[in-house]
Amino acid sequence: MLSAAHKAIVTATVPLLETGGEALTTHFYRILLDEHPEVRPLFNQANQVSGEQPRALANGVLMYAKNIDRLEALGDLATQIVQKHVALQILPEHYPIVGACLLRAIREVLGAEVATDAVIEAWAAAYGQLADILIGTEAAEYDRKAAAPGGWRGGRAFRVARKEAESAEITSFYLEPVDGQPVLDFAPGQYIGLRLDVNGQEARRNYSLSAAPNGRSYRISVKREPGGLVSTHLHDQVQVGSVVELFPPSGGFTLADAERPLVLISGGVGITPTLAMLETALARTPQRPVRFIHCARSHKVHAFRRAIDALAHQHPQFERFYCYDEAPAADDVEVAPHAVGRINAASLAQWLPAAAEGVRDIDAYFLGPKPFMQQVQRSLRTLGVPDRQVRYEFFGPASALE
Structure with a gap:
């Protein structure tokens, strides 16, 4: 049980997490993935290489420690974690493995003089509380x-009923259930979890619907990522008629x-x-004004342009705007964007x-690469859009824009 003394010790470690949290979580993942191959399918190794996963976990651990007395202040972060876990089918038996590796990483990174038995005991109690909350939810x-x-x-x-190139x-x-039964409804913006056998190894990923x-x-629409294990497998190996395994929509x-x-x-x-x-x-709301703004490197990688254009012709309340990093040829007017260059407050x-x-x-x-999202967030504030009316999502590990 997490006592007042435990909370005080956890709170006292906040300065250490602010300066060394990423080193701690990097070491944690090294222990976890090296010594527990059974949990490797739950993690995208590209996020380990980029450092995005350790940074996201460090931020989450820090926020938890800062708000140990008022967990309601974690707000959307807790919801994001639960939804990601459900989409990947994180189960109660995974939590003791993670907890043991986290406590070991704390001891090994901070050293015995700082990570005393009392500190380890406090963090074990804190982790136990968090695990119980997440498992129950x-x-x-x-x-x-x-x-x-x-x-x-x-x-x-689910069987692949159709496969269609949307851009370069x-x-x-297009995925239909093998059993022929109805599928779970979802809220627009959610994603599904996908489990695949890639070169004899299990891999799990989340893809937006x-x-x-x-x-x-x-329907999921997947970008071929350079060196991407799963995206390359989907593009090259998964064909019409292939069967894949899906977890229910989340997000x-x-x-x-x-x-x-x-x-x-x-x-x-x-x-x-x-x-x-x-x-x-x-x-749903035919009279609601809608603006659709999409940014791409060029028209060659701009997916769904024809479909969006068709909707704009059908719905007078709908306007769309495109921004490309690269301008098309001068005579290629059919694919000309509304602006060239990176999106900013002036274009918005x-x-x-x-x-x-x-x-x-x-x-x-809004949603996209992190630098893009940071620019959009700053621009929306500059242009007077209230923060409470702005929503965004991250691909991959939950992270912070600021």
């Missing part, structure tokens, strides 16, 4: 998804019902969840609904 989510119409628990076999880098996979829910099938980055103007901003493959949001918004100011008394009363959703 995740169990409720598993039960809810299994009991819902079209729902299921664990993996379910992105391919869509890129089409509005229909109760019969799912907290979802389209909320509202009447104020909707703005969807995406960069690169970040377009995928905004497509489901766009289709749903146009069908032209495309967002006008401000009234310095405030732009819109709902903004």
Whole structure:
């Protein structure tokens, strides 16, 4: 049980986490993945190499330590963790493995003089509290998804009914359940977990659902990442008729019902969840003004442009704007963007609904590479969009923009 004395010790370690948290979590992952091969499929190794996973965990551990007395202050971070865990099917038996490796990393990185028996005991109690909260919340989510119409628990076999290239880098996979039964409904913006056998090794990944829910099938649209183990396998080896295993849809980055103007901003493959949001918004609230802003390196890697253009012709309340890093040839007017260069406050100011008394009363959703998202967040603030009306999601480990 986590006592007041334990909380005081955990809080006292915050300065150490602020300066050395990433070194600690990097060592933690080295122990975990080297000594426990059974959990390797739960982690994208590319995020280990880039350092993104250790940084995200360090931030999460730090936030937990800072808010040990008021866990409600963790807000969206806790929700993101639960949703990612459910999408990958993290189970109660995984938590003791992670806990033992984390405590060992604390002892080995901080040293016995700092990581005393009292410190280890306090962190063991703190981890136990967090694990109990996550296990309980995740169990409720598993039960809810299994009991819902079209729902299921664990993996379910889906067949690739159609495979379609959307750009030079992105391919869509249309997935239908092998059992022929209905599929679980989802909120636009959510993702599914995918389990594959890649070269004899199990791998799990999350992919955004890129089409509005229909109760019969799912669509994911996957970018071929340079050196990407799973994305390369999907593009090259998974064909029409192939069977893959899916976990139920999850995710907290979802389209909320509202009447104020909707703005969807995406960069690169970040377009995928905004497509489901766009289709749903146009069908659900036909009078709601919608602006769709997409950024890509060039027209060659711009996926879904024809589909978006077609929607714009069908819905007068819908406007779309494209921004490319590279300009097309001067005579290629059919693929000309609305702007060339990186998105910024000046370009957004032209495309967002006008401000009234310095405030732009819109709902903004954005997703893309982290530098892109940081620029969009800064620009939206500069242009008077209230923070409470701005939502975003990360591909990969939950991270912080600021």
